[in-house]
Amino acid sequence: MRQDKVLYFTEKEEEFTSLLMGLGLKRNVAKVLVYLANTRESTSRDIERGTDLRQPEVSIAMRYLTECGWVRARESKAESKGRPVKIYELGRPIGEIMDSIEKDKKREAKTQLDLIQKLRDHIS
Numbered sequence: 001m002r003q004d005k006v007l008y009f010t011e012k013e014e015e016f017t018s019l020l021m022g023l024g025l026k027r028n029v030a031k032v033l034v035y036l037a038n039t040r041e042s043t044s045r046d047i048e049r050g051t052d053l054r055q056p057e058v059s060i061a062m063r064y065l066t067e068c069g070w071v072r073a074r075e076s077k078a079e080s081k082g083r084p085v086k087i088y089e090l091g092r093p094i095g096e097i098m099d100s101i102e103k104d105k106k107r108e109a110k111t112q113l114d115l116i117q118k119l120r121d122h123i124s
Helices: 011-022 027-037 044-051 055-067 094-123
Strands: 071-076 085-090
Touching: 011 027, 027 044, 027 055, 027 085, 044 055, 044 085, 055 071
Parallel strands: none
Antiparallel strands: 071 085
């Protein structure tokens, strides 16, 4: 990723995102996950800019990633008056997240293969 003040996707990050989407992750979730995998921590505003997503899209992706236990959030006092700023970081190393995705996909494949076998048993 190149860095101005906010990180932006390179071709490599775009490909990583596409691969995650090919595994069934939603586009917004994949983009946010790839962004956070390449930063130590980031505000939601930085994520919006770096992923070219709108605030509601980032919020929905964060909710999913947090429920999976893949992302942690903490609050930091804003420099000016107003609401505290949320700062996000990966809750687990990206390798563990990939292991989790792999495990889920293997479970899904086994379920599908079991159903096919049951169908075969019915026509035999």
